[in-house]
Amino acid sequence: SSFKPILHATTRRIGGELDGLKPYNARPMAVPRCFLANPQAKLTRGPARPAGRTMATSPAANTYIREHLLRLAPYTPIVPFEILAKELNRTPEQIVKLDANENPYGPPPEVLKALGSMKFPNIYPDPESRTLRSALSAWTGVPAEHLLVGCGADELIDLLMRCVLEPGDTIVDCPPTFTMYKFDAAVNAAGVVTVPRLAGFKLDVPGIKRAVEEHRPKILFLTSPNNPDGGMISESELVELLELPVLVVLDEAYIEFSEEESRMNWVQNRDNLVVLRTFSKCAALAGLRVGYGAFPSNMIDYLWRAKQPYNVSVAAEVAAVAALSNVDYIDTVRNALVSEREVLFAALRDEVPYLEPYPSSSNFVLCKVTGGRSAGQLRKDLAQQYGVMIRHYSTKELDDYVRISVGTPDQTKVLLDALRQM
Numbered sequence: 001s002s003f004k005p006i007l008h009a010t011t012r013r014i015g016g017e018l019d020g021l022k023p024y025n026a027r028p029m030a031v032p033r034c035f036l037a038n039p040q041a042k043l044t045r046g047p048a049r050p051a052g053r054t055m056a057t058s059p060a061a062n063t064y065i066r067e068h069l070l071r072l073a074p075y076t077p078i079v080p081f082e083i084l085a086k087e088l089n090r091t092p093e094q095i096v097k098l099d100a101n102e103n104p105y106g107p108p109p110e111v112l113k114a115l116g117s118m119k120f121p122n123i124y125p126d127p128e129s130r131t132l133r134s135a136l137s138a139w140t141g142v143p144a145e146h147l148l149v150g151c152g153a154d155e156l157i158d159l160l161m162r163c164v165l166e167p168g169d170t171i172v173d174c175p176p177t178f179t180m181y182k183f184d185a186a187v188n189a190a191g192v193v194t195v196p197r198l199a200g201f202k203l204d205v206p207g208i209k210r211a212v213e214e215h216r217p218k219i220l221f222l223t224s225p226n227n228p229d230g231g232m233i234s235e236s237e238l239v240e241l242l243e244l245p246v247l248v249v250l251d252e253a254y255i256e257f258s259e260e261e262s263r264m265n266w267v268q269n270r271d272n273l274v275v276l277r278t279f280s281k282c283a284a285l286a287g288l289r290v291g292y293g294a295f296p297s298n299m300i301d302y303l304w305r306a307k308q309p310y311n312v313s314v315a316a317e318v319a320a321v322a323a324l325s326n327v328d329y330i331d332t333v334r335n336a337l338v339s340e341r342e343v344l345f346a347a348l349r350d351e352v353p354y355l356e357p358y359p360s361s362s363n364f365v366l367c368k369v370t371g372g373r374s375a376g377q378l379r380k381d382l383a384q385q386y387g388v389m390i391r392h393y394s395t396k397e398l399d400d401y402v403r404i405s406v407g408t409p410d411q412t413k414v415l416l417d418a419l420r421q422m
Contacts, residue, residue, distance in 0.1 A: 068167075072187065075180070081097060096407065096411050098415060099403075100286075101254075101281060101364050102284070103282070103283070103333065103363070105408070111322045111323050113322070115319055115322075118318050121314055126317070129317055132149055132320050135324045135325075136292055136324070140264050148292065148304070150291045150307075150312065151311050152291045153292075153293065156276055157180055158187070160303070161184050163303055164247065165190045167190070171190055171191075171221060172220040173195070175194060175196055175197065175397055176201070176228060176395065176397040177227065177228075178221075195208050203231075203237060205237055216245075218246065218247060219249055222238070223253070224255070225258050225360070225361040225362040228393070228401070230361050230364060230365065232260055247272050250263060250276070253277065253278045253280070254281055254361075254363060256334050257281070257334060257337060257338055258361035262277070265294075270296070271299075273296070274294070275293060277291065277292055278290070278292070281363060282333075290312065341364075341406045344365055344404070344412050353371065355369060355419070364405045365406070366401055366403050368400055378390075378422070379392040382418055388418050391405075
């Protein structure tokens with residue numbers, strides 16, 4: 001098929017330096033031979049260097065950093081909740097936090113109960129997250145041998161790049177979208193081929209096809225629903241893009257809030273498709289960092305070899321398994337957020353004349369700021385005057401936009417009252 005060249009190239013990458021790589025064996029360190037041969041042997045060190053002194057010939061510490069990382073722009077995360085409260089002279093309870101797409105209802109009650117009765121926090125976690133992968137398989141219908149769990153889906157994005165990309169290889173990015181794709185590519189010394197979205201944030205499928213033909217990238221990142229606009233990739237678009245000679249990574253972090261089914265099961269029959277999901281949104285476990293992905297069978301073995309052995313903590317796995325024990329709660333919260341999204345969208349459209357909201361299939365609404373107002377200043381004024389946090393991106397594509405996470409009805413009321421007053 002048409003994607004065989006890139007699959008073979010990816011296999012060469014994975015099957016080259018990683019082919020001989022064996023999974024980390026979590027055993028105690030072996031005793032050095034000299035100590036086995038001579039039990040009386042002692043480790044000796046040279047004379048200690050006086051405190052505060054360095055060798056005259058020592059280069060500056062940053063000269064040890066890989067050259068491409070010296071030019072790396074740092075990722076800009078959301079300001080932590082507690083820091084925000086202090087900066088705004090408010091208590092955390094007085095902050096209406098609608099800037100990071102977090103689930104305001106919290107996790108199922110079973111999660112806190114399970115965390116409070118966790119039996120073995122002093123023991124290293126299962127490197128294969130077997131209990132969680134079994135529960136995920138039952139929930140998604142994807143066989144456990146296709147599933148890999150990470151410390152958030154972010155870890156799996158980076159792991160994929162480390163295993164697939166050689167320095168100088170490229171990925172295709174379709175901004176505006178989740179910025180971690182571009183960031184992780186830079187960390188891994190990869191290039192980025194940018195195919196901007198069309199009007200209304202529609203995916204430029206012909207542009208992607210031209211980019212793949214011209215630049216021969218290794219990975220194409222797609223997000224559905226897309227962050228920050230909440231738009232979906234159609235089945236026909238995805239099928240068309242899967243015919244290209246490129247590894248397609250479909251990020252479904254927000255899929256639970258759409259009306260579409262996950263494409264995770266497609267991985268069993270598509271050698272160039274990876275699908276990523278997360279517990280951060282639907283199960284409200286953003287603070288515990290649990291993501292997971294479905295991978296082709298002839299790829300996942302190499303990812304197992306390269307991943308950190310204890311990447312998912314005991315607490316994270318316990319919480320995720322407990323969340324899956326109450327799917328009814330997850331569905332109820334999902335339905336509440338989808339219902340509130342429609343209330344929020346209608347109010348923004350009809351009652352706030354300087355905002356133009358975009359229809360969304362996620363748990364947020366993107367709005368264009370009009371009427372000569374500054375989107376950045378709107379965000380600042382909402383925070384400082386009302387304690388309401390929304391997201392503004394200082395980028396060319398989104399400078400005139402703000403993204404508002406869907407909250408509870410009470411949070412929506414506080415937000416709308418503030419926007420009307422402004």
